[in-house]
Amino acid sequence: xxxxxxxxxxxxxxxxxxxxxxxxxxxxxxxxxxxxxxxxxxxxxxxxxxxxxxxxxxxxxxxxxxxxxxxxxxxxxxxxxxxxxxxxxxxxxxxxxxxxxxxxxxxxxxxxxxxxxxxxxxxxxxxxxxxxxxxxxxxxxxxxxxxxxxxxxxxxxxxxxxxxxxxxxxxxxxxxxxxxxxxxxxxxxxxxx
Numbered sequence: 001x002x003x004x005x006x007x008x009x010x011x012x013x014x015x016x017x018x019x020x021x022x023x024x025x026x027x028x029x030x031x032x033x034x035x036x037x038x039x040x041x042x043x044x045x046x047x048x049x050x051x052x053x054x055x056x057x058x059x060x061x062x063x064x065x066x067x068x069x070x071x072x073x074x075x076x077x078x079x080x081x082x083x084x085x086x087x088x089x090x091x092x093x094x095x096x097x098x099x100x101x102x103x104x105x106x107x108x109x110x111x112x113x114x115x116x117x118x119x120x121x122x123x124x125x126x127x128x129x130x131x132x133x134x135x136x137x138x139x140x141x142x143x144x145x146x147x148x149x150x151x152x153x154x155x156x157x158x159x160x161x162x163x164x165x166x167x168x169x170x171x172x173x174x175x176x177x178x179x180x181x182x183x184x185x186x187x188x189x190x191x192x193x
Contacts, residue, residue: 059176076127102138105163
Protein backbone atom coordinates (compact mmCIF):
# COMPACT_ATOMS: atom_id res chain seq x y z
CA UNK A 1 0.00 0.00 0.00
CA UNK A 2 1.65 3.19 -1.14
CA UNK A 3 -0.71 5.66 0.42
CA UNK A 4 1.00 8.39 2.41
CA UNK A 5 -1.97 10.79 2.51
CA UNK A 6 -3.08 11.62 6.03
CA UNK A 7 -6.61 10.44 6.74
CA UNK A 8 -9.01 13.38 7.17
CA UNK A 9 -12.24 11.40 7.46
CA UNK A 10 -13.08 8.08 9.09
CA UNK A 11 -16.50 6.90 7.90
CA UNK A 12 -17.89 4.02 9.92
CA UNK A 13 -20.62 2.23 7.97
CA UNK A 14 -23.79 0.88 9.53
CA UNK A 15 -27.52 1.36 9.82
CA UNK A 16 -29.02 3.96 12.20
CA UNK A 17 -31.40 3.11 15.01
CA UNK A 18 -31.59 0.80 18.02
CA UNK A 19 -32.93 -2.05 15.90
CA UNK A 20 -29.57 -2.35 14.10
CA UNK A 21 -27.15 -1.19 16.81
CA UNK A 22 -25.79 -4.65 17.69
CA UNK A 23 -25.95 -6.23 14.23
CA UNK A 24 -22.83 -7.41 12.40
CA UNK A 25 -23.47 -4.91 9.59
CA UNK A 26 -22.79 -2.11 12.11
CA UNK A 27 -19.13 -3.01 12.75
CA UNK A 28 -18.12 0.32 11.17
CA UNK A 29 -20.28 2.23 13.66
CA UNK A 30 -18.70 0.25 16.51
CA UNK A 31 -15.24 1.38 15.43
CA UNK A 32 -16.32 5.02 15.02
CA UNK A 33 -17.81 4.93 18.53
CA UNK A 34 -14.60 3.39 19.92
CA UNK A 35 -12.50 6.16 18.33
CA UNK A 36 -14.82 8.85 19.71
CA UNK A 37 -14.68 7.29 23.16
CA UNK A 38 -10.88 6.95 23.22
CA UNK A 39 -10.28 10.50 21.95
CA UNK A 40 -13.10 12.15 23.95
CA UNK A 41 -15.13 13.27 20.95
CA UNK A 42 -18.91 13.70 20.87
CA UNK A 43 -21.06 12.89 17.88
CA UNK A 44 -23.57 15.52 16.89
CA UNK A 45 -26.30 15.26 14.31
CA UNK A 46 -25.20 17.11 11.17
CA UNK A 47 -28.08 17.30 8.72
CA UNK A 48 -25.85 18.74 5.96
CA UNK A 49 -23.78 15.54 6.16
CA UNK A 50 -26.78 13.21 6.56
CA UNK A 51 -25.44 11.66 9.74
CA UNK A 52 -23.65 11.99 13.06
CA UNK A 53 -20.24 13.68 12.91
CA UNK A 54 -17.43 14.44 15.35
CA UNK A 55 -13.91 15.83 15.17
CA UNK A 56 -10.92 14.14 16.79
CA UNK A 57 -7.27 14.99 17.13
CA UNK A 58 -5.00 11.93 16.92
CA UNK A 59 -1.26 12.41 17.27
CA UNK A 60 -1.62 16.06 16.28
CA UNK A 61 -3.67 15.26 13.16
CA UNK A 62 -7.26 16.49 12.93
CA UNK A 63 -9.79 14.05 11.57
CA UNK A 64 -13.56 13.85 11.07
CA UNK A 65 -15.59 10.87 12.23
CA UNK A 66 -18.86 10.16 10.44
CA UNK A 67 -21.69 7.70 11.02
CA UNK A 68 -24.12 8.06 8.10
CA UNK A 69 -27.83 8.15 9.00
CA UNK A 70 -28.76 7.23 5.42
CA UNK A 71 -28.85 3.44 5.89
CA UNK A 72 -26.10 1.31 4.44
CA UNK A 73 -27.10 1.38 0.77
CA UNK A 74 -26.96 5.21 0.67
CA UNK A 75 -23.67 5.66 2.57
CA UNK A 76 -22.16 7.60 -0.33
CA UNK A 77 -24.66 10.41 0.14
CA UNK A 78 -23.35 11.19 3.64
CA UNK A 79 -19.65 10.58 2.95
CA UNK A 80 -19.82 12.50 -0.33
CA UNK A 81 -21.48 15.50 1.33
CA UNK A 82 -18.76 15.81 4.00
CA UNK A 83 -15.95 15.24 1.48
CA UNK A 84 -17.37 17.86 -0.87
CA UNK A 85 -17.84 20.43 1.89
CA UNK A 86 -14.32 20.06 3.32
CA UNK A 87 -12.59 19.24 0.00
CA UNK A 88 -11.44 15.83 1.23
CA UNK A 89 -10.00 13.59 -1.50
CA UNK A 90 -11.00 9.89 -1.73
CA UNK A 91 -7.51 8.75 -0.70
CA UNK A 92 -7.91 10.81 2.53
CA UNK A 93 -10.99 8.78 3.52
CA UNK A 94 -10.90 5.62 5.64
CA UNK A 95 -14.12 3.63 5.32
CA UNK A 96 -14.66 1.09 8.11
CA UNK A 97 -17.01 -1.75 7.22
CA UNK A 98 -18.00 -5.32 8.01
CA UNK A 99 -16.36 -7.97 5.84
CA UNK A 100 -17.96 -11.38 5.20
CA UNK A 101 -14.78 -12.82 3.66
CA UNK A 102 -12.77 -12.42 6.87
CA UNK A 103 -13.30 -14.39 10.08
CA UNK A 104 -14.28 -12.59 13.30
CA UNK A 105 -11.09 -11.31 14.91
CA UNK A 106 -9.41 -10.60 11.57
CA UNK A 107 -9.01 -6.98 10.50
CA UNK A 108 -7.35 -5.72 7.34
CA UNK A 109 -6.37 -2.41 5.79
CA UNK A 110 -6.85 -2.06 2.06
CA UNK A 111 -6.42 0.73 -0.45
CA UNK A 112 -8.92 0.88 -3.31
CA UNK A 113 -10.39 -2.13 -5.08
CA UNK A 114 -13.85 -3.44 -5.81
CA UNK A 115 -16.95 -3.31 -3.62
CA UNK A 116 -17.29 -7.10 -3.32
CA UNK A 117 -21.08 -6.86 -3.33
CA UNK A 118 -21.14 -4.77 -0.13
CA UNK A 119 -24.06 -2.34 -0.55
CA UNK A 120 -22.39 0.46 1.39
CA UNK A 121 -19.21 0.22 -0.67
CA UNK A 122 -21.20 -0.06 -3.90
CA UNK A 123 -22.86 3.29 -3.14
CA UNK A 124 -19.54 4.87 -2.10
CA UNK A 125 -17.99 3.76 -5.40
CA UNK A 126 -20.66 5.72 -7.29
CA UNK A 127 -19.89 8.88 -5.30
CA UNK A 128 -16.13 8.70 -4.57
CA UNK A 129 -14.84 6.14 -7.03
CA UNK A 130 -12.75 3.17 -5.74
CA UNK A 131 -9.67 5.00 -4.42
CA UNK A 132 -10.56 5.40 -0.74
CA UNK A 133 -8.90 3.45 2.08
CA UNK A 134 -10.73 0.65 3.86
CA UNK A 135 -10.56 -0.97 7.25
CA UNK A 136 -12.22 -4.36 6.74
CA UNK A 137 -13.67 -5.82 9.95
CA UNK A 138 -14.12 -9.60 9.74
CA UNK A 139 -17.59 -10.84 10.72
CA UNK A 140 -17.41 -14.31 9.12
CA UNK A 141 -19.76 -15.82 6.54
CA UNK A 142 -22.92 -17.86 7.17
CA UNK A 143 -21.74 -20.44 4.61
CA UNK A 144 -24.64 -19.91 2.21
CA UNK A 145 -24.96 -16.73 0.15
CA UNK A 146 -28.77 -16.89 0.47
CA UNK A 147 -28.33 -16.42 4.24
CA UNK A 148 -26.10 -13.32 3.99
CA UNK A 149 -28.76 -10.59 4.38
CA UNK A 150 -30.28 -12.30 7.40
CA UNK A 151 -26.80 -12.96 8.85
CA UNK A 152 -25.44 -9.40 8.63
CA UNK A 153 -28.63 -7.95 10.15
CA UNK A 154 -28.42 -10.16 13.25
CA UNK A 155 -26.18 -9.73 16.31
CA UNK A 156 -22.95 -11.74 16.40
CA UNK A 157 -22.60 -14.63 18.82
CA UNK A 158 -20.91 -13.88 22.13
CA UNK A 159 -17.69 -15.56 20.95
CA UNK A 160 -17.68 -13.68 17.64
CA UNK A 161 -18.43 -10.39 19.40
CA UNK A 162 -15.40 -10.85 21.65
CA UNK A 163 -13.18 -11.54 18.62
CA UNK A 164 -14.55 -8.53 16.71
CA UNK A 165 -13.98 -6.26 19.75
CA UNK A 166 -10.37 -7.49 20.03
CA UNK A 167 -9.80 -6.74 16.35
CA UNK A 168 -11.28 -3.25 16.71
CA UNK A 169 -9.01 -2.63 19.72
CA UNK A 170 -5.95 -3.61 17.65
CA UNK A 171 -7.02 -1.19 14.91
CA UNK A 172 -7.57 1.52 17.51
CA UNK A 173 -3.97 1.03 18.66
CA UNK A 174 -2.82 1.64 15.07
CA UNK A 175 -4.96 4.74 14.57
CA UNK A 176 -2.14 7.30 15.01
CA UNK A 177 -0.15 5.62 12.20
CA UNK A 178 -3.24 5.24 10.00
CA UNK A 179 -4.30 8.87 10.35
CA UNK A 180 -0.74 10.06 9.75
CA UNK A 181 -0.85 8.15 6.45
CA UNK A 182 1.64 5.47 7.48
CA UNK A 183 -0.54 2.65 6.21
CA UNK A 184 2.34 0.24 5.55
CA UNK A 185 3.45 0.32 9.20
CA UNK A 186 -0.11 -0.13 10.49
CA UNK A 187 -0.77 -2.85 7.95
CA UNK A 188 2.33 -4.82 8.92
CA UNK A 189 1.23 -4.93 12.54
CA UNK A 190 -2.48 -5.56 11.92
CA UNK A 191 -1.95 -8.26 9.33
CA UNK A 192 0.41 -10.33 11.49
CA UNK A 193 -2.54 -11.58 13.56
